Amino acid sequence: MSINRRQFLRRAGMVTALGIGSSFVITGFRKKDAAASGYTKAAKDMPAKRWAMVVDMSKFKSEADMEKVIEACHKLHNVPKFPNTKDEIKWIWKDDYHHTFAGGHNEYLDEHVMHSPFMVTCNHCENPPCVRACPTEATFQRPDGIVAMDFHRCIGCRFCMAACPFGARSFNFKDPRPFIEEVSTEYPTRTPGVVEKCNFCYERLADGLMPACVEKSNGGLIFGDLDDPNSEVRKIVSTKLTIRRKPELGTQPSVYYLVGGGEHA
């Protein structure tokens, strides 16, 4: 008797496992389409092969100039302000030369240069390690080079944060909404437990607008298609001396820093 009961339980277990498994298979492969309809890009959408940014720090005259740029981005994207650095979320911020371009410093470098500020954000790398690491493709690379986040899909494993060598990613450790001072209805907020970062304002590019930071930068941030030989970014990058953060890692950052500054193309 007891053997039969055991057999019964085993079979019941198997049937349940099978049921769960197959229901999953069915939902996983369910046909997607619902009606004879389609999708297209917005009429104003700006196409590009590889969006890139040049940072010209000589155009930022004061701390206030930088704050203005940061504010523009963080306000628009509902980036919360947490009182502690542990939960901090940032899309674009400033750090000094010494830390931005970490590694192997000239010890005689002037204190002033050492601590001069630089704008930092996600580099939208051409070979992004964060995209490689993500197990759900919540972080993905668009055909225009932008490394984007699908907040709906992110499971919050933070593998991408470990993979990004630039510290560009933030995680929503807490519900961000109570910490947003002034709500912008132009962009959704995030749910707790997902990763976020700069998205090169792809929602604005779709409306034919430049990124919010670029707009407020007085020419300090130059944005364009690196693939287009006539674009301003391409001209600067090909003729002036620019540096990038940690180029030795081979991620090919799309954010270039113009050294020396001055007038450009």
Added chain:
Amino acid sequence: MYKGGKIIASLIIFAALFTIPFFYNMGKVNAGPDVALDTPAIQQLSDKQCVESPEFMRANHMKLLNQWREEAVRNGQTVYINSQGKEYPISLQDTCLKCHANGSASKVALSNPASSTTGVSNPAINESPEFCASCHDYSAVKPKCWSCHFEPKEAAK
């Protein structure tokens, strides 16, 4: 049967517990959802048509919204062409709720730190807009859209 009595007794208890909600609600009248379709915005429309037919939307709105999400976020296709060839921007806020928000009755768009003492996790933070809530509350399926997305600008104030 080996320990048969005990097994049967526990089975009965299990079945009883499992069906409590059913017996609890038995005989109670349960009014169906009452969907308000006469919002000011809808009344002004000359052609009172959603992006697809009502039948289609009733049956498939969740699938359509999923598709919209994938297309807009992942493929950069931010415009939907419906089965009649009409184009709509993909936006909960500017397309769906332009018609379906009931201006006056909308709830607060942000959870307030004082009132959200329980903290927030995965369930929706906000009340859904009235239009969504009218069916979703009834069927007890909480849409999670509103923990991030907003109602239209006027409503968010």
Added chain:
Amino acid sequence: MLEKALSGSKRYWIWVTLLLAIIAVGFVAYMNQFNNGLGVTGMSRDVSWGLYIAQFTFLVGVAASAVMLVLPYYLHDFKKFGKMVILGEFLAIPAVIMCMLFIVVDLGQPMRIMNVILHPSPHSVMFYDMIVLCGYLLINLVVGWTTLGAERKGAPSPKWVKPIIYLSIPWAVSIHTVTAFLYAGLPGRHLWLSAIMAARFLASAFAAGPAILILLCFIVKKVSKFDPDPGVGAIQSLVKIVRYAMIANVFFYILELFTAFYSNIPEYSAPLRYIFFGMDGHYSLVPIMWTAVVLAFLGIAMLVFPSTRMNKATLIIGLLSIIIANWIDKGMILIVAGFVPNSFERVIEYAPTLNEILVTLAVYSIGMLLVTILYKVAISVREEKAN
């Protein structure tokens, strides 16, 4: 066979109740984390993985170490391990389950975990880790259960399990290798970016895992009539494995130190300098790391000299030293220090919160409960046969 876990001595039930109590407390702590987000942990923007992922890493090693019994027994017909093999397999099962739980409690959006399967991403090491872990769990469940079931009936194991047993050997190596690849393939994390990572993982796993198993055998012998090593020297053979694995582990670590310090590339040695000497006024890991160093050498010494190796008391001290040294290295420092200094060369430290520790303890308790139940079943079957 599971019903065997439902009857036991008073001591057994006190132990089970204790574990259940810890699990209950941890569950409350987890609900707090679930509702309020991972902000209740000590993790931050800079140190974005902490205690949970570190435990995961350590336990993958424990799970993989079952192979140290399976391989000699099945491949080399090393009969001494005959009575212990099942204990190894039944340690691997709870270890893998704990690994999975640690991953789940670490997720910001645990309800979406199925996205890993719904949107499979073969470019992500996490995808392979999921596959090998699930596979390993399945293999050990099948193998452990059928061999024990057969033994109960006094029959030889069915033929079809043999290939699965052989499969389990490379599979065990794969789980820890893939886990090492999670870290070793990330640019810019210099502590992890090392070709020897997987080898070191395996060495430390084959030291700590069997050491835990030996201690469990001592407990089993004490609380039951079943002796996993009835005078055949199985334990001493395992001790030798632990010893050599630990020596290899320390050797591999020294290789890391040499490359980092002799090459004198600042980025490479920075995390190690932080671990061993502290950096920019931050020293929280320094005493812990040196404790691990002392314990590692103490443990090796205890297992090298025949007099201390044969003496049960000193043997236990040696094994405990090795387990703790490995746990500090892999179950704490390796993961945390991988993020220090951060991408901007700033030192931002991490310390787990109480909430995080309670959840961790609860997951360990779930594991111990499973070990208890599985071992109870195995032992009861053996005791039944003996009578």
